[in-house]
Amino acid sequence: MRLPARPEERIDRAHVVRFLFEGKPIEGFAGETLGSALFASGRRIFSRSFKYHRPRGLLCCTGSCPNCLMTVDGEPNVRVCVEPVREGARVQAQNVLGTLDRDLLAVVDRIGGPFTPVGFYYRTMIRPRRLWPYYERVLRRLAGLGKLERHGGRSRRFDVEHRRVDVLVVGGGRAGIDAARAAAAAGTAVLLVDERRLPTGVGDGVDVLAPARALGVYEGGLVPVDAGGVLYRVRARRIVVATGALEQPLLFPGNDLVGVVLPELVRRFVDEWSLRPGERAVVVAADDPGLAVVRQLERAQVRVERVVDLRSTTPRTLSAAGKAGKLRSVTIDGQETACDLLVMSGGRQPAYSLLAQAGARVEYDSKRGIFVPVQLPPNVEAVGSVTGEAGPGAIPPAAFAGGGSKSRCFVCVCEDVTEKDVRRAVAEGFDSLELGKRYTTVTMGPCQGRLCHLSSIRLFARENETDETAIGTTTARPPWAPVSLGLLAGRGHEPVKRTSIHHRHEELGATMMWTGAWKRPHSYGDAAAEARHVHEAVGLIDVSTLGKLIVEGPDAAAFLELLYSNRFADLKVGRIRYGVLGSDAGRIMDDGTIGRLGDDRFYVTTTSTGADTVSEWFEWWNAVWGMDVEIVNVTGALAAINVAGPRSRELLGRLTDADVSNEGISYLDAKAARVAGIPCLVLRIGFVGELGYELHFASPYGEYLWDTLLERGADLAIRPFGLEPQRILRLEKQHIIVGQDTDSESNVLEAGMSWIAKLDKDDFVGKWALEHVSERGFREQLVGFEMENGVVPAEGGQIVVEGRSAGRVTSARLSPYLGRAIGMAWVRPPLAEEDLQIQIRVDGRLEAARVRLKPFFDPEGERLRA
Amino acid sequence: MSFLLACPHCGLRDVNEFASAGEVTERPRTSPSVHELSSYVYFRRNTAGVQREWWYHRFGCEAWFLAERDTRTNEVLTTELPRPQPRQGSAAPQEAAAPDVPEV
Structure with a gap:
């Protein structure tokens, strides 16, 4: 099988590499591929075809065709003809039932043909519909490529790297290397990419990435290059495409038999791996490179039985016949020649795909019978045979008649x-x-x-x-070369934001949950008890995730007046107002509190997930209006803890010299004070409905202040509470959560907050839309509801009145303190009436509920102000 | 999309660093009719050709700027910082009073 050693060969006979094929040991030499080693071991059938399970053997030997797809070390669809041998590799056939040589599914080829004509899957197996899942299972078993390992996704690591070069050369053939050397000699940074390993010392100053495949050309000179585990995003000022030309097969009956090959296979077999591709050969070629393989065949002592130069003669008929899928003879114009190798060449088609993706036009050259790239875009060049420079060949017929051959x-x-x-x-x-x-x-x-x-x-x-x-x-279109989805997906990592108190929550056994990019405590084990505790004693919650902006400058008050629907010009220094941000379409975007720290300085909080959006929104309007305002996003710089509950004042009093009486820090006051020695901004706000203080302070003190509060509040039975209890508490107050109780259609008027929309102001973002809403009347309204029998409906549950859909539930919880199932819902405006009975669909049944327009807990806000 | 965009502060960068806020619109000056309002809120010219757009260097200097881009080819012709049009009636810049800043 192996030919005598030659100095030019690419295999290292001293270095034997062993791998397994279907569990059996195979030996190869370093420098060759799994495919060539398998061939040397006697293997001829490398795969079974997609649909008919016909035996297929090596055809192109360039990694183009599907004939050698195998599963290597669990990775499906590896082209073993170009995959280098590696010690211990586990190689397996795919898409077969049995073995490659005896594939039980080959029955499809024998009997299925008449039943599986072109497009059969569009026309058959449509009725009865209930049988489709069965058909689908069978089809998926019968047809296809390799199978993915279900849990193989994370077994390999993929990375992305960015590269910037002056010149990128794709293709390391003669023309590509010449172009790369010339560019390097001119002093530019050159990167050369090739599918195959290139000999060392390709050129001075040329950076080589090989084996690697350029996947496409995107705008901005971006070329993604697949280098196995790394996807290089290469930005090049100039792209030189030297992707060469693709050998074209001939169409004749029997042209898929094992042993019918393209010329490059012979060249690689003989020149590189010193392998004999067959015993007796016939060559049918339309061009010089195709005919030239006669030299290699002779050197490999293959008997060349017949050579047909299609440039001088075009046979009327051409067909191949075989046995068990392997070539036995070729019949040309009725004359049969026994052979086991047929080298065919229908000319060489420029591999123009990357050029066309870059914007080149492609034109048919009727003299040479190939499509050639023309009108290259600026900064893109083509060199070598991709330009179509290959010598004139004959144009083969679309397909040869078989002269009575029954083969396909x-x-x-x-x-x-x-x-x-x-x-x-x-x-x-x-x-x-x-x-x-x-x-x-x-x-x-x-x-x-x-x-x-x-x-x-x-x-x-x-x-x-x-x-x-x-x-x-x-x-x-991209991708020009096959690429694994893992490479495109990149490394599997999910960035997470943690507050400076994060580890304390973990130590306390909190169940963590995602809120946007943040991880926050859902609860510390008993959400109901935590919620009740805030009403009865004192609780604390880490609210560092709140967005925090400082808005400062002479125009700060005017700026906020324009962005929010309510007033800020008249807000006194040291006071806080709730505000809802709307768009000019009137939609609720975010909400939060705005405290005035000075005449020209405001402290704005946003929702936890809205910080970046609000910051961008503020910056944008500032860019539009050019007001004298600076916006600083201090979300990450500051931590925040909300201490809430009837005993929170006593606790705070222990930790600060400031006057914490109801007069000292009143409801909606913003005061600077040292708490446990830490400079804090104390905001007296009541999102959870109880007396409470939000302490905002520099992040690094997070754990210290958290610990101190827990320590000094121990005798007051202080207890941390998570996000879930906070959601129960705020629902008792009917405080909305933007994005939970509102959606992209909600406005403040219909959300029941008309008091916040000061439509008598000259202007604010969203004013005109809200005016329009009040003129046209409400389409729906956000209301509270209370279940009559204590069942908690699902969020999104349907409101039903007189058998018709009348709204939807946005939030619902069991309030452990009130002992009632409560919630909020959007309903048709006539239903927004205190105590009105509605019905809510729960698990298919209708349950009675009553509309509640006022908070369920402390409706007059006495607890908040006390 | 993989074209490059020149941030007025940071220079030529990958478009993935930026957020696009679409074509530049004109906010009505006075109380608009419903028709004018919905044109402003919902309708865009959707030019096939060069249009002025808002861009934000989200993963960079966080500046808003204007770009002229050919929507057919993604060629960016110019980028510039906005020259603000002060709102009518907005307070004129004046000397800032010493702010009463708490230690936060």
Whole structure:
């Protein structure tokens, strides 16, 4: 099998590499591929075809065709013809039942053919519909490629790297290397990318990335390059495409038999791996590179039985015959020649895909019978055979007649599409290439048209009785080379924001949950008890996630007056107001509190997930209006703890010299004070409905202040509470959560906060839309409700009145303190009436509820102000 | 999208660093009719060609700026910081009083 050693060969015979194929040990030499080693071990059938399970062997040996797809170390669809041998690799066949040589599914080829014509899956198995899941299971078993390991996703790590170069050369053939060297000699930074390992010392100053594959050309000169575990995002000022040309097969009956190959296979076999590709060969070629393999064949002592130069003679008929899928003979114009190797060459089609993606036009050259790139965009160059410079070959017929051969003539080996399928598709009316492609799936398989694009265009031209120019090409799109989804997805990591008190929550056994990018405590084990505790004693919650902005400058008050619907010009220094941010469409975007720290200085809090949006929103309006305001986002710089409950004043009093009496810090006061020695901004706010103080302070003191509060409040039975108890508490007060109780259609008027919309102001963002809402009348209203029998409806649950849908639930909880199931809902305006009975669908049943327009707890806010 | 955009502060950067806020719109000056309001809120010219747009350097200097971009080719012709049009009646800049800043 192996030829005598030659100095030029690429294998290292002293270095034996062992791997397993279907569990059996195989030996190869360093420098060759899994495919060549398997061939040397006697293997001829490398895969079973997609649809018919026909035996297939090495065909292109360039990593283009699907014939050698195998599963290597659990990774499906590896092209073993180009995959270097590696010690201990586990190689397995795929898409077979049994073995490659005896695939039980090959029955599809024998009996299925007549039942599986082109596009059968669009027309059959439609009725009865209930049988489809069964059909689908069978089809998925029968047809396809490799199988993904269900849990293999995280077994490999993928990364992204960014590279910037002056010149990127794609393709390390002769022309590519020349271009790279020339650019490097001119002193520019050059990166050369090639699919195969390149010999060392390609050129001085040339940076080489190989083996690696350029996946496409995107705008801005972006070329993603797949280098195995790393996706390089290469930005190049100039892109030189030297992707060469693709050897084209010939179409004739029996052209998919094992032993029918393209010329490059012979060159790699003989020149690089010193392997004999067969015993007796026939060569049918339309160009010089195809005919030139006769030299290699002779050197490998393959008997060349017959050579047909299509430039001088075009046979009327050409067919191949075989046994058990392997080539036995070739019949040309009725003359049969026994052989086990048929080298075919239908000319070389420029691999123009990257150029076309970059914006080049592609034109048919009727003299040479190939599509060539023309009108290259600026900064993109083509060198070598991708330009179509290859010498003139003959234009082979779209397909050779078989002269009575019963074998099938394949145009697409990836998807098992035959010449007959294309003929039928055109006859059925799919006469345009783009439609026919989708119907027959020709060019849509793993080779992405490398071997079948040109052939299918010729067939479409013949069937439509027109020429290739009129048929044109399909659109070239990325990816140009196969790429694993893991590489595109990148490394599996999810950034998380943690407050400076985060570890304390974990130590206290909190269940953490996601809120936007933050991780926050859901509860510390007993949400109901935590909620009740805030009413009865004192609780504390980490609210560092609140967005915090400082708005400062001479125009600060005027700026906030324009952004919020209520007034801020008249807000006294040291006082706080609740505000709702709306858009000019009147929609509620965010809410929070605004405290005036000085004449020109305001402290704005936002929702936990809204900080960045609000900050961008403020900056944008400031850019539009150019007011004299500075906005500083201090969300990460400051931590915040809310201490709430009837005993919170006593606790605070122990930790500060400031006057914490109801006169000293009144409801909605913002005061600077030292708490436990830490400079704090104390905001007396009542989101949870009890007397409470939000302490805002520098983040690094987070754990210290948290610990101190717990320590000094121990005898007051202080207890931390999580987000879930906070949600119960705020619902008792009917305080909304933006995004939970509101959506992208909600406005403050319909949300029951008309008092906040000062429509008599000159202007504010959203004013006109709110005016329009009050003129046209409400379409729905946000109300509270209380269940009559204590069941808690699901969020999103349907409100039903007189058998008709009348709204939806936005929040619902069981209040442990009140002992009632309460919630909020959007309802039709006539239903927004205190004590009105409505019904809510819960688990399919209708449950009675009553509308409540006032807070369930402390409706007059006496507890808040006390 | 993978084109490059020149931030007026930071220079040429990958478009993924930026957020686009779409074409520049004119906010009505006085109380608009419902028709004018909905045109302003909902309707865009959606130009096939060069249009002025708002961009925000979200993963950079966090500046808002204006760009002229050809929507057919994604070619960015110019970028510039906005020259603000002060609102009518907005307070004129004046000397800032010493702010009463708590130690936060």
